[in-house]
Amino acid sequence: MSGRFITFEGIDGAGKSTHIEALAQRLRERGAEVLCTREPGGTELAEQLRELILHRPMDALTEALLVFAARRDHVQRVIAPALARGSCVVCDRFTDATFAYQGGGRGFDAGVLSQLEQWVHGALQPDLTLWLDLPAQTAAMRRAQARAADRFEAEDLAFFERVRAGYAARMAAQPQRFAHIDSSLDKAAVRAQIEAELEQRGW
Numbered sequence: 001m002s003g004r005f006i007t008f009e010g011i012d013g014a015g016k017s018t019h020i021e022a023l024a025q026r027l028r029e030r031g032a033e034v035l036c037t038r039e040p041g042g043t044e045l046a047e048q049l050r051e052l053i054l055h056r057p058m059d060a061l062t063e064a065l066l067v068f069a070a071r072r073d074h075v076q077r078v079i080a081p082a083l084a085r086g087s088c089v090v091c092d093r094f095t096d097a098t099f100a101y102q103g104g105g106r107g108f109d110a111g112v113l114s115q116l117e118q119w120v121h122g123a124l125q126p127d128l129t130l131w132l133d134l135p136a137q138t139a140a141m142r143r144a145q146a147r148a149a150d151r152f153e154a155e156d157l158a159f160f161e162r163v164r165a166g167y168a169a170r171m172a173a174q175p176q177r178f179a180h181i182d183s184s185l186d187k188a189a190v191r192a193q194i195e196a197e198l199e200q201r202g203w
């Protein structure tokens with residue numbers, strides 16, 4: 001198998017970091033070259049933009065422009081060349097996160113986000129998006145035990161329920177590439193669902 005673009009999505013604390021490496025390992029065992037990367041980030045420039053996005057106050061349009069600027073650099077320098085080489089790219093968040101956080105969470109205009117999406121990565125979309133979904137309250141409890149909050153993680157439960165609704169809307173619009181994973185269950189059960197999705201696709 002080769003050249004597949006797989007993304008992980010979900011609110012902060014959903015379990016993306018926990019499951020990404022196991023999925024990459026599974027793909028490698030089946031002979032794939034796998035590149036794991038993340039957004040915002042994945043290039044030197046995009047990682048610098050990430051620092052600003054996560055820690056500096058800014059309005060929703062600035063936030064949207066910066067995440068797309070970081071994404072442009074990441075797609076051009078890393079994602080597109082890797083897919084062209086036949087590698088699997090496994091990415092912790094991509095444009096669905098912009099629709100969920102800037103669109104759902106901040107209430108920013110989805111029509112403008114769609115235009116930016118077209119400019120930045122045109123027809124490139126993930127082949128599979130694993131949406132790790134769970135209630136905002138459960139994710140907040142997991143985060144509280146794990147780490148200090150950044151500018152997004154400091155938001156309240158209502159913000160994260162809007163982000164979650166943003167993901168649901170995105171999945172409703174493009175159901176063919178989404179897999180809905182119940183991430184409120186324990187780690188083994190979440191992992192089993194992810195494996196089942198790959199199995200189903202013969203990956």
Ligand SMILES: Nc1ncnc2c1ncn2[C@@H]1O[C@H](COP(=O)(O)OP(=O)(O)O)[C@@H](O)[C@H]1O
Binds near residue numbers: 014019145
């Ligand atoms: N299914 C689960 N049940 C309980 N705790 C979990 C589960 N999945 C992840 N965690 C824990 O929750 C915290 C956040 O998980 P993490 O993978 O960092 O989430 P994300 O990358 O989506 O923000 C970590 O401490 C992790 O060990």
Ligand SMILES: Cc1cn([C@H]2C[C@H](O)[C@@H](COP(=O)(O)OP(=O)(O)O)O2)c(=O)[nH]c1=O
Binds near residue numbers: 067093
């Ligand atoms: C990719 C992306 C991330 N974000 C936000 C969501 C997250 O709170 C934050 C960083 O994501 P993430 O890497 O998941 O954080 P962590 O390493 O702490 O688990 O950036 C957006 O608001 N819009 C975007 O387009």
